Amino acid sequence: MENMVKKWDSKVNSASDISVTARGTLSMLMQHLNEEDKRPVIKLSQGDPAAFPCFRTSHAAEEAVINALRSAKYNCYAPFVGIPPARRAVAEYLSRDLPYKLSPDDVYITSGSAQAMEIILSVLAGPGANILLPRPGFANYEARCAFSNLEVRHYDLLPEKGWEVDLDGVKSLGDENTIAIVIINPGNPCGNVFSYEHLKKIAETAIELGLLVVADEVYGHLTFGCTPFVPMAVFGSSIPIITLGSISKRWSVTGWRLGWLVTCDPTGTLQKSRIVECINSSLKIISNPVTFIQGALPQILDLEKTNSDYFSISTSLLKEATEILCDKIKEIPGITCPTKPEGSVFAMVKLDFSQLEDIDDDMDFCVKLAKEESVIVLPGVIVGLKNWLRISFATDPKYLENGLERVKSFCKKHFKKHFY
DSSP states (O other): HHHHHHHHHHHHHGGGOOOOOOHHHHHEEEEEHHHHSOOOOEEOOOOOOOGGGGOOOOOOHHHHHHHHHHHSSSSOOOOTTHHHHHHHHHHHHHHHTTHHHEEEEEEEEHHHHHHHHHHHHHOOOOOEEEEEEEESHHHHHHHHHHTTTTTEEEEEEGGGTTTOOOHHHHHHHHTEEEEEEEEESSOOOTOOOOOOOHHHHHHHHHHTTTOOOEOOOOTTOOBOOOSSSOOGGGGGTSEEEEEEETTEEEEEEETGOEEEEEEOOOOHHHHTTTTTHHHHHTTTTTTTHHHHHHHHHHHHHGGSSSHHHHHHHHHHHHHHHHHHHHHHHHHHHEEEOSSSBBBSSSSEEOTTTTBBOOOOSHHHHHHHHHHHEEEEOGGGGGGGTTTTEEEOOOOOOHHHHHHHHHHHHHHHHOOOOOGO
């Protein structure tokens, strides 16, 4: 038996042992909760609006699923690229914001945007290739790149400039083996929204370096500040764009697991480079998203069928939540929020250890916060920014207020006395 264990240990893919992920860290923090604390646990850690009744999805989306299921047309396997009506619906939905029309053939239906991410990273992970990822960013990109043996190089997002991309830094990172740059807009974890002008500069930089742009737009249209959402694919005629998206966030149905990978490439460059061929090959060996959810997609994405108030109510709730967050943070010693979120469901807040005692770093802060106050937040180090915190505000407003009051209590207990 011991010989078998040694054999298995020596043969497994060591890249699959990835513990430094958001899920792994949040699971660890839950293990540090004090069982004697009878207060409910408050999780300001995950971007899951669907967990709160105030963000319930639209009636039209629910009816779409019911109708698709009762039709009995979608109880079978789907084509590996997705059923034609779903592909057509996504193409029409995205084309509303573009200066050109997408074809259904440009669309690949996936099990959430996470699977879309996995597919494109596996396609790009050729021998010696490297990819540019944002810092801070979405930790699953690093984990998936490690699994695929794809080298990661990080470019910085600049908090003093509203989390814009450090384009000079991007130019210094790229070389002949750099295949792509990932852009997350609206931002996870920063809550930023890139302007048209800044996206144009990103496109120009990608052209200069010969990079494919992977645009993670899971939070597309979830904006509530002064900067409107602009899809990266508006520049698709100049540089090929791979768009990743889903219905998870805008429709608050994270559990439905329906996303897409879209090749926004009017010039056909991706076909010539075999990237499209490789995307198709990857889709042939993975599981498909649920067929009846695909069947519901045309009705879900038909915005005329959704009550006009639905999206405005959701964004108003998020805007209210950002006001609560920013106002409460001002009351908490040792924490600041340099940039007010304008989109997505997250904010990055900075820890000031000159004001706090008995806390070593952001990870220690989160472990002790879980133990002492039964509040879960994500340490910034997990998303690439040590001694910051990522806080989700996609919650019921009262829930958010209660959680931040506990954070305030925690920080007051650990506040250095000479600051009074």
